[in-house]
Amino acid sequence: MSPSSAQPKSQAWGNSPKVRSPSRTLYSWLMEIVGMGVDLAEISRVRRLLNKDAVRFRARCFTDHEWAYASRFKDPSQRLAARFAGKEAVMKSLGVGWRHVPWKDIEITGGGAPRVNLSGKAARRAEMIGVEKVLVTITHTDNQALVMALSLGNPESGVPGR
DSSP states (O other), rough: OOOOOOOOGGGSTSTTTTTTOHHHHHHHSOEEEEEEEOOOHHHHHHHHHHHHHHHHHHHHHHOHHHHHHHHHHTTHOOOOOOOHHHHHHHHTTTTTOOOOOOOOEEOOOOOOSOOOOEEEHHHHHHHHHHEEEEEEEEHHHOOOEEEEEEEEOOOGSSOOOO
């Protein structure tokens, strides 16, 4: 390359004020993984809990939306097992357990791609550690429900002294 055809350094990729480097553009909108959790629930165990005391199990663990979604199916235990495993996976991704966050403070929506709604202590914990969004993926067989959760955000934006 002759000196006359070389680009001036200020015009090289990433050095011009008008052009951003690929990594800067790409990462400016991405969030960091703050936490990850996974849980596996036995559908037969959830079915037994429903048969034993559905009213208590519902009141303790599921929001009205979750219960209504699962109740649309002939056997709601598969969907409820997935939501139960989802709550556990989300707690793990937030670095806490069920003794610190009530089950109903985490809601796993149904009907399409699952979404996570946090309230109460779960929402406060997420804010404390800089979590802005929680993603879940759910799969199940006739016997088990598996959920993986990713808590995304910026841990630097969390409350100091976490």
